[in-house]
Amino acid sequence: MVVLLASLLSTVFYIGNQWISVGVTDKTEVVRAGSIVYLKDSYSGVQLAGQGQISGMNTGSWIPAAGSVSLLNDTTLSFHTDHFTNGSASMPVDLTVTYTVVGRGLEIAYRIEYLQDVEFWDPLDIDFHLAGWDNIEISNQTVVDETFSLDGSSGYQRFSGDQLFRLTGGENPEALFVLPNTAKGIAVVLDDGNPYLSIRVFDTENPRENAQGPVLHSVVGAGEVDEYFIRFSMDEFFAPVFISGHPQGAERSSAWILDELSFVHPSQGDLWGFSVDSLGDEAVSAGLIRLLEEHPTMTMNWLLLPDGILEGNKDSIWFEPGYEDSWSHWHGTWRFSTEAPPEYLQWLRNIQNNVYPWADRVRMGNHGYHHTPNADSIASGMHEFITYEPVEHQERFRMIFQDINACGLDTSMVRVLRYPGHRTSLSGLQAIIDHGFTFYCDGWRIPDWYAGKPFRNQWITRYQTPNGRLWGSNSVWWGDYQMMYPTCWLAEVMDKGKFGLLGCHPISMLGAVGGSMTPEAYIRIDSILTSLENDYDNFIWLFPSEYGDFLENCFNIRVDQLRGSGSDLELCMTGSIPEGLTVCAVLDTLDQVQTVKLDGASVGWELRSGGRLFAVLPEATYGEHTVSIQINPLGTADEAGGTSGTVSVRVQSPSSGKSFSVMVDGVGGGDLFMLQVHDITGRVIDSRQLVYTGSVYSIDMQNPLPSGVYLVSVSSGAAAGSGRTVVVSR
Structure with a gap:
């Protein structure tokens, strides 16, 4: 039943079913407009809301303005406002939040439309208060990423590449947040005595290390729309279904960005030398x-940048005729277009055009400009992208692409960049977005610490301007032979089921500073690559741009519905399905998978350890798509269900309900x-005491059970056991 509760200041709109009741406010009072003020779990009797924000949005001091609530039916309502407010001004962001009660949980869909260009100087977050739970477990398609107590000791932690956030302990019933779209799953857990889980729609970050200027942030173009979906469930038998963090059924992946072409400097060998095969000079x-x-599935991105290849006086723009007023030519790809011999430029074009047997696994990226004496740099003599100079940085990339074109290379294929020193100002970030880059290395974060320990994880970023969107991930390991960074850094990221970006200076990685390769250096890197390929299940190599494209393709998919209870599981989506998109489900280890289908057509699937289902989808054009997974949940007539202690319980399944x-x-x-006999919420709907005779018991129900999943538990003294049955009403 739909109920309205009016007050002088706001109206609370209620929806619910037999398991939970939800109340949403249309105005800001204690909590923000459009958020949940009442969330009652009927089974446990716990009211989860009231102490903080639940589904409350904000960016800095801006929050949703008072709006209207539409009651669509007994279980669905929608909140809408046409702007955000800070109390004195308006931000042109139109927000619709739709709440749907499903079983013992909620589906929450957010539609955010930017009515004008909007600049987000602070993160745009969706906040969920976690008071009432003692612990949180964060996991993905592969493993548990982190587990910690919500006791105020961990502080700020940011997670990406995870989809499941499980809450346990305390006064509240166990619950699960599912972020089913991996590209929309950047989240922050703040454990400071008043714990929150925040889903991050837009990120910000201070320029790293010695980079200067405003915070890195996004400017969203007028007319853009973002759509997010969150599934919340307190059903102990809920089976989450979600998009994997990797394509092609992989559970972890990696990519190379190699600094830099040309590979050698004048003092290190033949500057413009090159080989076309592994026996070259x-x-x-x-x-x-x-x-x-020797690693036929591996791919590499080689960065175009002649770093330090010419004598010092050629690094000054004042000595370059025709470039006196250009900022762009202290150190850039201009060294190729003006200095490289024709045969070297032809070698680059041959790589681009896949002339050599190995060339289809090499792509060109860019390093911008690097280590350049610059009189107007206020930070150091090594001007990279550390200062905030919008006009200069836009001009430099305009000239860089002009130079790439002059080399005869396809500028549309150069879409990946690593900033010199792994850092940039806001103007450097915006310049590469405006010039069509789609992926970048977003930092060397090994020195960072969170929750009292070094950061050994993936850090996905997304920034945009009205001219484009850019994805980033951090370097997790550096391969230079002389530096010998611990390989355990890389291993930790792979163990967590994440994407790991690798980097090196190729001449240093191979120990070739003297003009010939050091055998020990080659053996070392070869063994590390072999370990990645052989020691980690379901590992794949990607181009950095491929990973960026994967995230972008996922981001353009809207999740509409997630059904995780009973024998028919579903993930409903709208968008284009790229070939290789992988959908996962976490099942009980005793569940039996019957079929997996995309839009009614069967697709291949694999059940891996821990009840983890992986299904690799074929390509599908834009539209509404449904991945359906049919299972037999825990129990058949001739197989044991779940057991505990010394009691084994076998339950007929499916059954009629009578x-x-x-x-x-x-x-x-x-x-x-x-x-x-318990229903899916755990409520006891039938109880009887029997004498054990060692025979099969026929359980006749006084009131036939409706279709669904039911648990049958047996206890005798300290011994207990259980099994499940799927009821199909006749």
């Missing part, structure tokens, strides 16, 4: 080709035992 390119040959057979084994002859 130029050691660095020959060594890289050998690695590609009667079903139960076989009990492990109770002493003549002993009394208690048999109870």
